[in-house]
Amino acid sequence: MSWDLMPSTLEGQITMEKTPSYFVTNGAPKRIHSMAKDIKLIIVVRNPVTRAISDYTQTLSKKPEIPAFEVLAFKNRTLGLIDASWSALRIGIYALHLESWLQYFPLSQMHFVSGEQLIVDPAGEMAKVQDFLGLKRIVTDKHFYFNKTKGFPCLKKPEDSSTPRCLGKSKGRTHPKIDPDVIRRLHKFYRPFNNMFYQMTGQNFQWEIEEVGETPSSRD
C-alpha cells in the first residue's frame, strides 16, 4: 500500500480500507498507528484450519501444480511436525498477530467478526459492525437472502443496481478433501493459540465444536 493514498476524511464521513494481509504484516500496526491513533479496526476471523484450506484452495486455483495440502502442512509428517512457517498456517495463529496490534491499539478499538457467524447470520454480524462504528443500523436482514445455488447469503439489491448480488466465483469455492488425520492434527496444533485468542479478545469463537463435525466450507 502507498501510505499517503488514504483520502482526507471530512466531518461526518468514515473512510474505510480493507486489506486482510495487514493483520499479519510486520510493521503495519506501528505505521497505521502513526497515521491515525483513533482508527477502528475490524478483523474477520474463522476457524484457522478451514482458513488454511481456503487459502490453499485459492493458491491452487492459480497454481494447480503446487504440492498437496497434506505435504505443505508438515515439516515432517511422520513426526507430526507442523510447518508453522507456511503462510497458510501461520496466518491462522491469530493470537500471535493480535499481540503485535495490542502493542499499539487498545482492544476497545478492535472489533472481531466471526467468519462462521457472518455466513449464518450476516445481518446480525452487520448490526454489531454498525454499532461498533457508531452508525445507525441501516443494513439489516431485509438486505440479505440465502442463495441456494451459491450456498451463501447474498445482497438482495445493492444501491447502484436493481439486481441481487452475490460475492464472486473466487469466494465460496468447494475445498479439496483433506486427509481427516491431518485436519485433526491441525486442530490440535491450533487449540492453544485459539484459546489464547479467546482470552485476549474476550470472545469464544467456538472453533473446537467444529472438530467433531463438518466445517461450513467442507461441503464436498
Ligand SMILES: Nc1ncnc2c1ncn2[C@@H]1O[C@H](COP(=O)(O)OS(=O)(=O)O)[C@@H](OP(=O)(O)O)[C@H]1O
Ligand atoms: N456471503 C458470502 N459469499 C461468499 N463467501 C462468503 C460469504 N460470506 C463469507 N464468505 C466466506 O468468505 C471467504 C472468502 O473470503 P476471503 O477472506 O478469501 O476474501 S479476501 O480474498 O481475503 O477478500 C470464503 O471462503 P471459501 O469458502 O474458502 O472460498 C467464504 O467462505
